[in-house]
Amino acid sequence: MPFAETPLRDEYAAAVERVARLTLDALRDGAPAAPLAQEPVATAPRPLLAAVRVLGADLFAPRLLAGAGPDGPTAALLAEARRVLPAPLAPSAEAARVVEWQDWAAGQLLARTPYGSAVPWPPVLPGPEEVGWRAWSVRMAQLSGLALPGLDGPVHEGARAHALELARGTVRSLLRHDLTTAARLVRWVAWTGAEGLAPRLEVGPVLERIRLAGDGSARTGLGLAVARRLSERSGGPGGSGGDRRPEGDGRSEGDGRRAA
Amino acid sequence: MIDTQVLASAQRLGSRALSWLHAAHRDGLGRIPDNTLIDFGDADNAYKPLGEVALATSLVLRDGVSGPADSRAARELLDGCWAQLREGDLLYERQLHHFTMTDPLETYGHFARAGYRHPPLEELLDSLSRLRASDAEEIRANRRLGVANARRVVGLDHRPDWEALARGTWLGARPEPWAVNWMTGYDITHTVFHLTDWGARPEGLPGPMRDYVRDWLPVWLDVWVEVGQWDLVAELLVVDACFGEPTTGRQGWDALAAVQHEDGLLPRDSDPVDVDGDRERVFLDHQHTAVVAVVAGDVTLARALRATAGE
Numbered sequence: 001m002p003f004a005e006t007p008l009r010d011e012y013a014a015a016v017e018r019v020a021r022l023t024l025d026a027l028r029d030g031a032p033a034a035p036l037a038q039e040p041v042a043t044a045p046r047p048l049l050a051a052v053r054v055l056g057a058d059l060f061a062p063r064l065l066a067g068a069g070p071d072g073p074t075a076a077l078l079a080e081a082r083r084v085l086p087a088p089l090a091p092s093a094e095a096a097r098v099v100e101w102q103d104w105a106a107g108q109l110l111a112r113t114p115y116g117s118a119v120p121w122p123p124v125l126p127g128p129e130e131v132g133w134r135a136w137s138v139r140m141a142q143l144s145g146l147a148l149p150g151l152d153g154p155v156h157e158g159a160r161a162h163a164l165e166l167a168r169g170t171v172r173s174l175l176r177h178d179l180t181t182a183a184r185l186v187r188w189v190a191w192t193g194a195e196g197l198a199p200r201l202e203v204g205p206v207l208e209r210i211r212l213a214g215d216g217s218a219r220t221g222l223g224l225a226v227a228r229r230l231s232e233r234s235g236g237p238g239g240s241g242g243d244r245r246p247e248g249d250g251r252s253e254g255d256g257r258r259a260a
Numbered sequence: 261m262i263d264t265q266v267l268a269s270a271q272r273l274g275s276r277a278l279s280w281l282h283a284a285h286r287d288g289l290g291r292i293p294d295n296t297l298i299d300f301g302d303a304d305n306a307y308k309p310l311g312e313v314a315l316a317t318s319l320v321l322r323d324g325v326s327g328p329a330d331s332r333a334a335r336e337l338l339d340g341c342w343a344q345l346r347e348g349d350l351l352y353e354r355q356l357h358h359f360t361m362t363d364p365l366e367t368y369g370h371f372a373r374a375g376y377r378h379p380p381l382e383e384l385l386d387s388l389s390r391l392r393a394s395d396a397e398e399i400r401a402n403r404r405l406g407v408a409n410a411r412r413v414v415g416l417d418h419r420p421d422w423e424a425l426a427r428g429t430w431l432g433a434r435p436e437p438w439a440v441n442w443m444t445g446y447d448i449t450h451t452v453f454h455l456t457d458w459g460a461r462p463e464g465l466p467g468p469m470r471d472y473v474r475d476w477l478p479v480w481l482d483v484w485v486e487v488g489q490w491d492l493v494a495e496l497l498v499v500d501a502c503f504g505e506p507t508t509g510r511q512g513w514d515a516l517a518a519v520q521h522e523d524g525l526l527p528r529d530s531d532p533v534d535v536d537g538d539r540e541r542v543f544l545d546h547q548h549t550a551v552v553a554v555v556a557g558d559v560t561l562a563r564a565l566r567a568t569a570g571e
Contacts, residue, residue, distance in 0.1 A: 175438055
């Protein structure tokens with residue numbers, strides 16, 4: 001019944017955008033802010049709770065990227081959202097696993113506050129050797145919320161082991177004009193750079209491309225901002241530090257890349 | 261590790277495409293009418309397709325990895341093309357009158373590779389290669405490589421700065437891999453073709469370019485398979501066999517095998533083919549893709565054989 005659902009969906013989507021905007025603004029400030037501290041838990045409207053559940057671990061991105069732990073008010077809101085709203089229905093067993101891992105990330109961060117307790121790893125997802133780099137990278141895009149400092153596990157191990165496949169997935173998404181998937185994957189590429197791995201793809205130009213040509217949503221903007229902050233951790237300006245071609249130095253002869 | 265299923269697909273695809281080309285030429289399609297004067301000023305000239313057939317068949321004969329029937333078909337096609345060019349006289353006349361044009365040389369290179377020679381044309385080409393003007397023509401950078409490779413194949417005493425030529429191409433710049441489009445995709449494939457002389461000189465592709473292609477070729481192949489640009493897909497499969505171990509696996513071969521017609525026609529893209537329509541039109545539309553399919557099959561088998569011999 002699309003006629004009945006559409007207004008509700010719009011309302012929820014607007015709430016996701018609003019919460020993503022608050023989080024993005026906090027992230028841009030650079031301080032370990034708690035963007036949802038003013039939102040009352042007890043009377044939180046359902047769209048707000050839905051948005052909080054959707055964004056999950058990303059709500060803590062401004063704090064984690066500033067080296068701080070999850071804040072109490074946001075954790076309380078997230079815990080309430082998880083209590084009130086069930087996990088979304090997954091259309092397949094694999095999609096269900098993705099949801100479990102997204103929930104794991106949120107639960108893992110909540111466990112560092114009074115609002116949660118330790119959560120076990122869900123079953124490990126198959127790697128690119130089994131499902132191919134395309135299918136694997138699409139799934140990693142769905143798990144891009146896990147690409148945050150302070151989270152680690154088998155999904156992250158997979159990212160470390162398959163940096164090239166992540167880069168390939170990013171490039172494929174860009175060429176297919178699927179900038180939403182590209183934005184999520186380049187976040188993993190930035191994350192592998194922050195882990196000290198040799199970059200397989202320049203992050204900065206990809207972020208710029210998506211910023212200029214993407215959907216302009218706050219949610220995509222939040223993912224891009226996280227990616228940019230992660231890439232700054234690998235030491236370069238504009239997310240290109242250590243990349244094959246530093247920005248503004250594209251013709252350098254001294255970097256050894258042009259030797260045949 | 262060489263995937264034998266890939267080799268079987270490559271052999272079948274190339275052999276059927278060769279058979280389709282052979283049948284079409286046997287029936288007189290794509291001929292230069294004997295009584296027609298070629299417009300010598302036409303850049304995309306009437307004999308360009310003949311040169312492309314000569315390219316594919318000269319590689320089949322060079323690599324010697326095809327069965328006797330395919331080798332015979334290749335030789336017959338080459339003989340026919342050479343005869344249409346009046347044993348090289350047409351190339352000679354065009355080169356003589358339009359001496360900065362590069363296509364007579366490029367076309368001749370394919371015939372010379374297979375032993376079809378025209379001494380006056382070679383004397384002319386040798387003389388022209390010493391003119392500054394012959395390198396001043398403002399052509400695409402990868403085509404400049406094609407010219408250099410043709411001079412090498414013909415055996416002209418000419419020593420180009422391969423590294424500088426390679427650097428001047430799209431691939432040489434190693435741009436953001438997501439910036440490629442259909443046109444620059446062909447720029448990439450042709451740069452690899454000429455630098456490696458269609459797989460005979462794998463070391464001709466500079467290391468950084470090789471690494472770059474290895475990283476991104478699977479992505480480019482995937483996106484052009486998805487949109488059914490079969491001609492470019494086949495060119496990318498040629499690239500995959502021109503240096504080192506192929507990286508793209510079965511995806512491209514399976515896709516091409518699925519769209520090749522029973523008679524060997526390989527559609528250039530996903531648009532419908534009017535098989536009941538004008539046969540000449542169908543031939544003209546899809547002959548280039550057949551040429552690429554023959555080359556893809558040939559260089560893939562040749563590379564596998566070299567790898568086996570080197571083990």
